[in-house]
Each structure stands twice: as structure tokens, then as C-alpha cells.
Amino acid sequence: MEIYDFLFEKYGEQRWWPVHSSLGEGDRRFEIIIGCILTQNTSWKNVEKVVDNLYERGLISAKKILEVDVDVLKDLIRSAGYYNQKAERLKRLARFYLNFSNSVPTREDLLELNGVGEETADSILLYAYDLPYFVVDTYTKRFIGCLLEGEGKNFKGHSYGEWQDFFHSAFFKLDEEKKVKLFKEFHALIVQYCKDVCVKGRKFCEDCNI
């Protein structure tokens, strides 16, 4: 919690989602899901263009994504990279989303989808469905691995679940609503801190006050 407070004071609220707050409830959630897929191993800057692109064409909608021709979709999401894979993943997620229009998918439901791994599943559960799953990405591993095991290692040999458990157990006392709020913000703050201070390929540890 001390680390969280430090980061929040340093950077403030991160406001990741939604990108377009004028969307209706359901589409707003779907926009988050789209973002989770598109940003896989891709800078958010490149993804943002695509999200705006889709928004302007009224395609932030599971139904519309299913209707649009897959080659047209590929062209629209081009700048987010891996467009062949990601177009198929968006189609699968759109169908999935409609299937769960009256219920909430579980983590296992999400992981059954081709193109959804642990991080993407947790991002969707946390940011789109407001469920308390801490998201572990490469930044998070670098950040917390450095604090727990020392700087300069590659932090292999730990499973995704081990990293996640560290955060879950640290905040087990909070009620669900507070966890969700904190997990969303904490993860985004860690990303910001890593872009700013724990920059890959360079060592700015002398600038690290944590």
C-alpha cells in the first residue's frame, strides 16, 4: 500500500478506460475488451489509433465486429500490428461477448478462447467486468521482481500465478469493491512507472525512490 500511495502521488489517476465515454454500457465494456486484445505486445499509442478508427465507424460493438468483413477489419486494425491474428481474435471475442450478454464469463471461460491468455483474461475481468483479478504483465514482473529479488534479473522461473498471488495476498483484507478500484489503478501506475523509470535496456535505478 505504501508503494501504491507513492506511485499515485507521483503520477495521479491514470484513466485507462473507457477511451470513449459516450458509448453505451455494453459497448463501453466491449471497447475495453477490444483494447485488451489489440494491445497484446503492442504499444497503446498504436492501439489508440485503431480504437478511434473503429469508434468513428461505429464498430465498437460486438454485433458490428461480427458483421464486418474480416479483410476490412484487418485493414482497419493494421496499425496495431499482428493484424491477421488480431482480426480473428476480435471476431472470436465478439461472438463470445454476445454469448455472455446476460451473464458474466469466468476466467476459465475466457482462457478457453484462442488468443486469450492469463493476462488478457485478467485484464478483461478486471477492467471490463470489475472483478478483482490483479493483472500481471512484463512491466509488473520487472517492477515487483526487482523489488523482491533485486535488479537486473530476468525473473524467469516464476509462474504468472505466483506473481499474481503476491498482489492478491497483499490486499486480501480489502473488500471487493476497493480491490477492484485499487487493482485497476495500481496496475496502470506500475506501467507508468516502468515506462518512466524502469526503462528496459537502460538502467535508471538511481532515479528509483522505491
Place this chain on the structure above:
DNA sequence: AGCCAGGCTACCG
């Protein structure tokens, strides 16, 4: 010019 970005799958030993 080269490395990196809010990963996942398939396939290898």
C-alpha cells in the same frame, strides 16, 4: 538502424 511495445500460440526438447 535497431530495439521495444499494456502477449499468445504452437511446437520443441
Place this chain on the structure above:
DNA sequence: CGGTAGCATGGC
């Protein structure tokens, strides 16, 4: 099982 090549674009 753990480890890794391939996927692709744009920014710095």
C-alpha cells in the same frame, strides 16, 4: 512441464 520463434506495425 519450461523455453522460444513467429506474429507486424509504428515510435523513438
